[in-house]
Amino acid sequence: MTNSYKSIIVGTAGHIDHGKSALVEALTGTHPDRLAEEKRRGITIDLGFAFLEENGVRFGIVDVPGHERFVSNMLAGAAGIDVLLLVIAADESIKPQTREHFDICRLLGVKRGVVALTKSDLVDSDTLELVRLEAEEFLRGSFLEGAPLVPVSAKTGSGLGELKKALSDAAAKASTKDWSHYFRLPIDRAFAMKGFGAVVTGTLISGSVGAADEVELFPLGERLRVRGVQSGGKAVERATPGQRTAVNLAGIEHTVLKRGMVLAAPGKFHKTRRVDVRLELLKSARKMKQGARVHFHAGTVETIAEVFFHGEKELRPDGSSFANLKLQDEVLVLPGDRFIVRQFSPVVTIGGGAVLDPLARRPMLKDSGRAAFLATLEQGSREEILSTMTERALLGLAHDEIVARTAWTEGEIHDAVGKLTGAGRVKMVSTEPVVLISGRLFEEVSKKILERVEKFQKENSLSPGMPREDLRASLGRRVRTETFRAALEELVARRKLDAQGELVKKAGSEIALLPEEAKAKEQIEAAFASAGLAVPSVKEVLAKLSVEAKRSEKLVQILLREKNLVRVTTELIFHRQALAQLKEQLSAYKKAKGDRISVPVFKELTGITRKYAIPLLEYLDRERVTHRAGDERVIL
Numbered sequence: 217m218t219n220s221y222k223s224i225i226v227g228t229a230g231h232i233d234h235g236k237s238a239l240v241e242a243l244t245g246t247h248p249d250r251l252a253e254e255k256r257r258g259i260t261i262d263l264g265f266a267f268l269e270e271n272g273v274r275f276g277i278v279d280v281p282g283h284e285r286f287v288s289n290m291l292a293g294a295a296g297i298d299v300l301l302l303v304i305a306a307d308e309s310i311k312p313q314t315r316e317h318f319d320i321c322r323l324l325g326v327k328r329g330v331v332a333l334t335k336s337d338l339v340d341s342d343t344l345e346l347v348r349l350e351a352e353e354f355l356r357g358s359f360l361e362g363a364p365l366v367p368v369s370a371k372t373g374s375g376l377g378e379l380k381k382a383l384s385d386a387a388a389k390a391s392t393k394d395w396s397h398y399f400r401l402p403i404d405r406a407f408a409m410k411g412f413g414a415v416v417t418g419t420l421i422s423g424s425v426g427a428a429d430e431v432e433l434f435p436l437g438e439r440l441r442v443r444g445v446q447s448g449g450k451a452v453e454r455a456t457p458g459q460r461t462a463v464n465l466a467g468i469e470h471t472v473l474k475r476g477m478v479l480a481a482p483g484k485f486h487k488t489r490r491v492d493v494r495l496e497l498l499k500s501a502r503k504m505k506q507g508a509r510v511h512f513h514a515g516t517v518e519t520i521a522e523v524f525f526h527g528e529k530e531l532r533p534d535g536s537s538f539a540n541l542k543l544q545d546e547v548l549v550l551p552g553d554r555f556i557v558r559q560f561s562p563v564v565t566i567g568g569g570a571v572l573d574p575l576a577r578r579p580m581l582k583d584s585g586r587a588a589f590l591a592t593l594e595q596g597s598r599e600e601i602l603s604t605m606t607e608r609a610l611l612g613l614a615h616d617e618i619v620a621r622t623a624w625t626e627g628e629i630h631d632a633v634g635k636l637t638g639a640g641r642v643k644m645v646s647t648e649p650v651v652l653i654s655g656r657l658f659e660e661v662s663k664k665i666l667e668r669v670e671k672f673q674k675e676n677s678l679s680p681g682m683p684r685e686d687l688r689a690s691l692g693r694r695v696r697t698e699t700f701r702a703a704l705e706e707l708v709a710r711r712k713l714d715a716q717g718e719l720v721k722k723a724g725s726e727i728a729l730l731p732e733e734a735k736a737k738e739q740i741e742a743a744f745a746s747a748g749l750a751v752p753s754v755k756e757v758l759a760k761l762s763v764e765a766k767r768s769e770k771l772v773q774i775l776l777r778e779k780n781l782v783r784v785t786t787e788l789i790f791h792r793q794a795l796a797q798l799k800e801q802l803s804a805y806k807k808a809k810g811d812r813i814s815v816p817v818f819k820e821l822t823g824i825t826r827k828y829a830i831p832l833l834e835y836l837d838r839e840r841v842t843h844r845a846g847d848e849r850v851i852l
């Protein structure tokens with residue numbers, strides 16, 4: 217589905233009673249206060265929503281409460297704002313929640329906005345001019361420096377046209393959100409609708425959603441089916457990013473669904489209670505100590521976080537640092553997500569920042585590389601990030617983990633992987649699914665494999681090679697099977713090693729026998745050669761040698777591998793020549809006497825006892841020299 221409309225979320229901000237809700241009504245015709253209590257008390261408690269179409273832009277307007285007690289509701293609405301509508305009443309100018317809301321929007325990374333100087337009908341032009349100057353002063357150096365300041369009156373309607381124009385201009389500059397990314401909708405309301413069942417609403421911050429999609433509910437992990445979708449109050453095929461969106465869900469009670477939960481693409485992400493972040497403190501905040509407890513708000517979720525700094529012991533006002541947050545509840549957050557922290561008590565906004573690693577671990581004192589790693593996550597290109605992540609993943613990094621930690625799309629992962637493997641910094645040890653390991657680690661594993669094989673061959677000079685399974689086991693569990701396989705394959709391709717069947721050896725290596733071993737080997741062979749078909753047992757032969765049993769058994773193995781000796785049963789071994797002679801004898805017999813031979817005749821012909829005759833005939837059957845037919849053999 218495509219639409220030519222651009223979808224933009226406008227969020228109000230400002231002190232209580234400064235005319236935010238009245239302004240939204242004047243702009244859209246909808247009064248955003250929807251709760252009975254709000255209507256009765258005349259104040260906004262929770263989020264309200266209204267829509268406006270203007271100059272080819274669909275505005276979804278989120279009206280937030282200004283009262284300090286409801287800042288956490290304001291926060292739930294502030295996530296996903298494209299354009300800020302900062303409201304300052306001309307008769308009161310800047311007040312505490314003007315500052316707090318503005319700080320929050322700045323910390324949340326809102327990039328543009330418009331200032332409405334409301335209630336302009338209540339002041340004379342001198343006062344209006346004064347408020348304008350105060351506002352300009354207040355906004356200097358911020359993302360709203362130079363933004364349009366529009367005097368308006370919801371009562372007389374003056375300035376509304378100019379304000380709509382200013383909003384359209386800001387909307388034109390706002391970048392359209394990319395909807396090829398994974399779907400994510402932080403839930404800000406959940407309710408039941410007669411005849412439909414559970415409905416959730418939120419600002420669609422990424423990807424798209426449509427009827428029949430499967431979605432995952434975080435943090436519960438449930439997979440749900442989408443029944444239908446509305447955006448801007450109308451049923452649509454797919455809702456796209458930057459739209460106020462309502463999703464009708466099948467298979468769940470609305471009472472289970474709560475603000476703070478998130479709907480997301482299924483099977484991609486993990487909920488978390490540990491995140492590594494960039495944390496910034498406001499100038500107005502007190503210094504923050506190691507281990508401080510704060511209120512944490514990200515998207516529409518609110519929980520409590522314990523703060524640990526990497527390196528430092530405390531954070532000064534107006535300062536910024538990497539930090540590890542331990543959250544009281546499991547949440548879904550992804551890299552780049554903005555968050556706000558509020559002081560535990562009294563509850564005021566003291567700072568915020570951005571998520572760097574959503575699946576962080578408990579901070580370790582001796583992780584000196586941590587800060588550098590976080591700096592790369594914060595500043596680095598995708599290749600740099602992936603390269604560093606791979607360096608730190610001693611077990612290797614699988615495709616699913618890359619998605620869960622970065623939320624990169626297939627294309628983005630593919631590009632970064634391509635660049636890194638091309639440069640040799642990263643090795644792809646499996647392609648389906650992709651498993652990466654750092655080039656350095658891969659070299660280490662290759663080196664270890666070579667060493668292990670060399671050591672094995674030195675210690676087992678009579679062995680033809682090291683069993684592949686022993687080699688794999690010798691590397692320990694910290695080397696994953698894919699890495700072992702790829703490294704071994706490469707060593708074979710580079711002609712460092714030979715791998716035949718289950719055995720691995722140095723390329724071109726031959727078994728080098730000591731003089732006494734060579735002599736013993738000859739003796740063994742001679743013993744069997746001279747015995748003809750009436751062979752001695754292996755034990756008897758070996759007992760006569762000067763080499764100890766372990767080594768002489770290896771010599772028998774070598775002779776068997778060379779096919780000079782042939783094993784007929786576990787007990788019986790014959791010399792190659794004796795068996796060749798036997799076959800000749802049988803073919804001569806066939807010419808002279810016909811192709812049938814009985815066991816007694818066979819014994820007579822070869823001059824051997826039953827002990828040898830039966831195993832030999834069975835061997836000849838296996839070799840397809842003879843074929844059993846009742847009590848007789850047919851010579852083939």
Ligand SMILES: Nc1nc2c(ncn2[C@@H]2O[C@H](COP(=O)(O)OP(=O)(O)O)[C@@H](O)[C@H]2O)c(=O)[nH]1
Pocket residue numbers: 230231232233234235236237238239258259260282334335336337338368369370371372
């Ligand atoms: N005279 C005048 N009163 C206004 C204007 N806008 C809002 N008000 C009044 O100011 C009070 C607070 O407005 P409201 O929109 O609820 O403020 P909010 O708390 O910022 O949402 C209400 O009594 C409104 O009628 C305006 O432009 N002119």
Ligand SMILES: [Mg+2]
Pocket residue numbers: 236237238259260280281282
């Ligand atoms: Mg209001």
